[in-house]
Amino acid sequence: MSIEASAWIAYLAPLAGVLIILFGGMKLSHKVAGLVSCASVLISFGAAIATLLKWNSLDEPEHGVASVAWTWLTSGTFRIPFEIFIDPLSIWMLMVVTGVGFLIHVYSLGYMAGDPQFRRFMAYLNLFIFSMLTLVLAGNLAFLLVGWGLVGMASYLLIGFWHDRPTAVAAAKKAFIVNAIGDVAIMLGLFLIFMEIGQVSWIPVFELLPLAVEENSGRAFMICLLLLGGALAKSAQLPLHTWLPDAMEGPTPVSALIHAATMVTAGVYAIARLHPIFDLSMDAQKLIIVLGGLTLLMAGFIALAQTDIKRVIAYSTMSQIGYMFVAAGIGAYGAAMFHLATHAFFKALLFLGAGIVIHALGDEQDIRKMGGLKKYMPKTYKLFLVGSLALAGIFPFAGFFSKDEILAFTLAAGDVYGTWAYVIYGFGLLGALMTGLYGFRLVFLVFHGTESPLVAQYGRGEILHHGHATNEHGEAPRSMFWPVAVLGLLAVVGGALAIPGLWNVPHDFLHGAHAAPTREALEHAEFSTPAIWLFALAISLPIAVLGILGAWMIWGSGKLGSLRTRFPRMERAGQNAWGWDSMYDKVFSRPSQALATSAVAFEDTITVPALEEAEFAGRDAGANIARLQNGVVRFYALGTALAFLAVVVAFIWVEG
Amino acid sequence: MTVDVEWFVALSAVLFSIGAAGVLMRRNALVVLLSIEIMLNAGNLALVAFSRTHGVHDGQIFAIVVMAIAASEVVVGLGIVVALSHLRRELDTDELTELHG
Amino acid sequence: MNPLEFDIPGAPVEVLLFAMFSLTAIVGALRVVMASDPFHSALSLLFNFVSLGALYLMLDQPFVALAQILVYAGAVVVLFLFVIAYLGDRRELATDAIRLRWLRPIAALLALSLATLLVGVVIASNFPNAVQELPETGAGFSFGSAQAIGEVFLTDYVLAFEITSVVLLVAAIGGIILGLTGRARHERMRKLMQTRSADQQKKSYDQAAAAAHRDRELNS
Numbered sequence: 001m002s003i004e005a006s007a008w009i010a011y012l013a014p015l016a017g018v019l020i021i022l023f024g025g026m027k028l029s030h031k032v033a034g035l036v037s038c039a040s041v042l043i044s045f046g047a048a049i050a051t052l053l054k055w056n057s058l059d060e061p062e063h064g065v066a067s068v069a070w071t072w073l074t075s076g077t078f079r080i081p082f083e084i085f086i087d088p089l090s091i092w093m094l095m096v097v098t099g100v101g102f103l104i105h106v107y108s109l110g111y112m113a114g115d116p117q118f119r120r121f122m123a124y125l126n127l128f129i130f131s132m133l134t135l136v137l138a139g140n141l142a143f144l145l146v147g148w149g150l151v152g153m154a155s156y157l158l159i160g161f162w163h164d165r166p167t168a169v170a171a172a173k174k175a176f177i178v179n180a181i182g183d184v185a186i187m188l189g190l191f192l193i194f195m196e197i198g199q200v201s202w203i204p205v206f207e208l209l210p211l212a213v214e215e216n217s218g219r220a221f222m223i224c225l226l227l228l229g230g231a232l233a234k235s236a237q238l239p240l241h242t243w244l245p246d247a248m249e250g251p252t253p254v255s256a257l258i259h260a261a262t263m264v265t266a267g268v269y270a271i272a273r274l275h276p277i278f279d280l281s282m283d284a285q286k287l288i289i290v291l292g293g294l295t296l297l298m299a300g301f302i303a304l305a306q307t308d309i310k311r312v313i314a315y316s317t318m319s320q321i322g323y324m325f326v327a328a329g330i331g332a333y334g335a336a337m338f339h340l341a342t343h344a345f346f347k348a349l350l351f352l353g354a355g356i357v358i359h360a361l362g363d364e365q366d367i368r369k370m371g372g373l374k375k376y377m378p379k380t381y382k383l384f385l386v387g388s389l390a391l392a393g394i395f396p397f398a399g400f401f402s403k404d405e406i407l408a409f410t411l412a413a414g415d416v417y418g419t420w421a422y423v424i425y426g427f428g429l430l431g432a433l434m435t436g437l438y439g440f441r442l443v444f445l446v447f448h449g450t451e452s453p454l455v456a457q458y459g460r461g462e463i464l465h466h467g468h469a470t471n472e473h474g475e476a477p478r479s480m481f482w483p484v485a486v487l488g489l490l491a492v493v494g495g496a497l498a499i500p501g502l503w504n505v506p507h508d509f510l511h512g513a514h515a516a517p518t519r520e521a522l523e524h525a526e527f528s529t530p531a532i533w534l535f536a537l538a539i540s541l542p543i544a545v546l547g548i549l550g551a552w553m554i555w556g557s558g559k560l561g562s563l564r565t566r567f568p569r570m571e572r573a574g575q576n577a578w579g580w581d582s583m584y585d586k587v588f589s590r591p592s593q594a595l596a597t598s599a600v601a602f603e604d605t606i607t608v609p610a611l612e613e614a615e616f617a618g619r620d621a622g623a624n625i626a627r628l629q630n631g632v633v634r635f636y637a638l639g640t641a642l643a644f645l646a647v648v649v650a651f652i653w654v655e656g
Numbered sequence: 657m658t659v660d661v662e663w664f665v666a667l668s669a670v671l672f673s674i675g676a677a678g679v680l681m682r683r684n685a686l687v688v689l690l691s692i693e694i695m696l697n698a699g700n701l702a703l704v705a706f707s708r709t710h711g712v713h714d715g716q717i718f719a720i721v722v723m724a725i726a727a728s729e730v731v732v733g734l735g736i737v738v739a740l741s742h743l744r745r746e747l748d749t750d751e752l753t754e755l756h757g
Numbered sequence: 758m759n760p761l762e763f764d765i766p767g768a769p770v771e772v773l774l775f776a777m778f779s780l781t782a783i784v785g786a787l788r789v790v791m792a793s794d795p796f797h798s799a800l801s802l803l804f805n806f807v808s809l810g811a812l813y814l815m816l817d818q819p820f821v822a823l824a825q826i827l828v829y830a831g832a833v834v835v836l837f838l839f840v841i842a843y844l845g846d847r848r849e850l851a852t853d854a855i856r857l858r859w860l861r862p863i864a865a866l867l868a869l870s871l872a873t874l875l876v877g878v879v880i881a882s883n884f885p886n887a888v889q890e891l892p893e894t895g896a897g898f899s900f901g902s903a904q905a906i907g908e909v910f911l912t913d914y915v916l917a918f919e920i921t922s923v924v925l926l927v928a929a930i931g932g933i934i935l936g937l938t939g940r941a942r943h944e945r946m947r948k949l950m951q952t953r954s955a956d957q958q959k960k961s962y963d964q965a966a967a968a969a970h971r972d973r974e975l976n977s
Contacts, residue, residue, distance in 0.1 A: 631753025669875030677868030728928030735935030
């Protein structure tokens with residue numbers, strides 16, 4: 001089997017799952033539908049591993065392998081092939097998406113069991129995996145856009161899965177609209193690139209665009225800005241981030257898969273994929289760094305004040321993706337992809353753990369009603385703790401290595417971008433402190449402290465789910481538990497992929513002509529040495545520990561409990577998510593509504609009456625003409641005879 | 657031949673006009689059909705006369721085809737008249753105006 | 758040698774014959790249009806047809822003349838007479854049923870002007886003289902004979918011949934279907950429709966037929 005074949009299998013298996021469930025319809029039992037969807041993703045994961053092995057055995061893995069299925073669209077010299085592109089970057093994403101995707105599929109079997117719409121859910125989930133693979137395997141810009149749109153649609157369908165909940169439907173629409181803004185931006189970027197070089201496939205784009213567009217020119221900045229717009233929307237970065245917290249209305253496996261592990265990281269992937277384009281504009285790079293830095297800090301502050309367990313994790317996701325954006329902005333693509341993978345592990349772990357808690361407490365998500373769960377859910381507690389430690393970046397968990405690699409590179413970036421880059425490093429450190437704080441705020445409020453009434457109810461087995469007590473079979477059904485356990489294991493050992501001074505697997509793996517692990521300028525920066533890395537670790541580890549200790553003091557032991565209410569304005573701002581929603585409401589929503597209202601008024605007073613007049617005139621004319629059709633045959637015959645006579649007269653006239 | 661072809665064609669024109677007058681003026685569906693036959697025959701006469709003038713057979717072939725078509729038309733037309741007479745008493749075309757707009 | 762061409766001093770006999778037959782043709786046609794009794798109309802049409810047949814003979818076309826007599830006089834007029842006799846006395850209705858009274862004078866005027874115009878055109882135009890030597894067909898048959906027509910029909914005009922026969926067949930079937938009445942028509946139609954044996958089709962047809970039957974009873 002060639003590498004192309006295995007990649008195509010990995011790509012198309014989830015689609016086959018969708019089609020089987022779709023056409024099986026009601027004939028498939030829930031069990032079979034679940035089995036089909038999990039099996040298809042497992043096949044995809046197996047094929048992804050095969051692709052990885054094939055890649056490593058290739059003789060000359062310099063460039064990627066482009067595999068064209070057929071020409072999708074031709075117009076003059078413009079040609080869009082239906083192609084996939086296999087290179088270390090897409091294989092990396094392929095592994096993460098199918099691997100984490102498979103675990104979450106299995107988890108969904110338990111989480112969604114008993115839902116009457118279970119089949120539809122599994123089909124959507126498979127559709128999402130297929131869409132995400134379209135995005136990461138796309139061999140050209142147009143195809144990337146297709147994947148970009150498809151994941152947006154799958155996300156829309158899954159956020160609004162419980163379509164009888166108005167909030168879920170509203171959240172789905174919001175996510176879709178914000179993502180559509182990004183889609184349009186990417187499309188415009190695509191048009192610009194096509195205008196410049198007339199090609200869309202990766203290798204021609206990467207080789208020709210630097211020749212066609214001057215470095216640091218306005219045109220280069222424009223292209224980067226438009227592409228970046230898409231990345232910001234998809235990855236929920238400032239200022240297009242407002243949809244992500246609302247997206248938590250979807251079922252928890254969806255939050256874990258789409259809004260933590262895979263789809264929201266598509267923006268990071270896109271920057272890494274398109275880095276030869278972003279290399280052309282220094283301003284765009286700076287913009288990415290600044291936006292990422294601001295997002296990671298702001299999301300950290302908001303996460304501290306939120307009370308919905310899923311929203312806290314959602315803001316934490318936003319913050320972590322901010323780190324990845326900073327890394328991608330400074331050109332440390334390897335570090336960004338590394339953090340992307342470890343983040344997928346521990347964030348999916350946290351979401352799935354939260355899902356177990358939510359499931360157990362009868363769909364309660366408010367952390368103020370929780371507390372003392374440690375006693376009833378020791379296993380979940382341990383896994384959640386692992387996830388939080390990885391998130392906070394404590395040795396030897398995964399986040400420790402990946403996040404600190406980013407911080408080290410940020411330190412090195414000062415050499416390239418000037419001293420202001422050190423401010424971003426400061427942001428990163430502050431963010432690390434926040435991470436420890438909000439991560440362990442969650443741990444202490446949910447699992448420690450005094451037992452809340454709701455938790456006590458759970459302990460007595462009084463919370464029912466489809467007629468069964470939620471604690472009937474231990475903490476969670478086995479299908480929900482072991483994927484979490486696997487993710488926990490990955491969150492522990494995942495960091496070992498890159499150990500400073502010893503090895504750096506992501507960096508070495510992503511080495512290739514069009515998937516450079518770091519930008520050249522950064523590669524040669526003064527501080528780019530393992531020593532700097534160790535130095536960064538030495539600074540950020542104490543800060544993370546400080547954060548955890550702070551959380552313990554404030555929400556755990558309560559020694560600094562007074563700090564909780566010390567900053568009421570800060571807290572209120574955080575609960576309102578810093579007012580972005582109301583700001584957008586005032587700036588965009590209200591004016592457009594006012595415009596729409598005036599348009600309606602215009603229509604009612606001018607357009608509609610005018611059209612009605614036209615309609616009446618037409619109707620009257622028609623009624624008059626219809627009277628000619630009186631049904632009297634002789635009348636019709638007279639018309640024919642008259643016409644004949646007229647023709648005869650005309651002939652005589654013409655012939656003389 | 658001493659009678660010129662003009663005379664035949666002129667006769668054909670007169671007959672055609674008479675038939676047309678019948679179609680336009682009579683209200684009895686049967687008489688309308690009869691008038692249509694007159695018109696068709698007038699056409700045939702002209703065809704045959706021209707065929708003789710030029711000494712070729714095409715006009716005659718046309719005339720024979722017209723006869724066959726006329727026969728078909730009579731069959732269907734009379735069938736409709738009979739079916740109509742089962743449905744309602746009168747055969748007056750002025751009363752059969754269900755298809756008015 | 759034309760059998761009708763014999764020598765009489767003064768007016769040639771052909772002119773006399775033409776005058777006679779054209780007169781009967783015109784009178785017959787006028788009677789068709791004007792008679793108040795359809796039976797008289799049909800009989801007058803017979804005059805018209807026979808006169809035309811004679812004129813075809815004068816034009817050296819015996820086969821067309823024969824066909825004219827057989828098809829028109831023999832079949833069409835007889836069919837008309839059958840139908841008129843079957844339907845009984847159906848003169849035109851009282852004048853109060855007439856619609857669009859202004860139509861009749863206009864129609865008369867129109868027909869008159871049409872006749873004048875066409876005759877005027879014919880007289881004014883310069884037709885070529887008829888060929889004197891009548892040609893023979895490729896197989897050596899004389900002009901206008903049944904053999905000659907048959908030869909031309911089955912060679913140059915074979916497609917027209919076939920299409921005409923299909924039209925005749927369709928007309929025959931149409932005549933039969935239109936002629937079926939009431940219950941018999943219903944049964945026959947249902948059998949025709951059952952070829953696909955689609956239950957739904959049958960059901961919807963049954964409903965339509967029942968409704969049509971009801972309408973008929975209401976009307977009669």
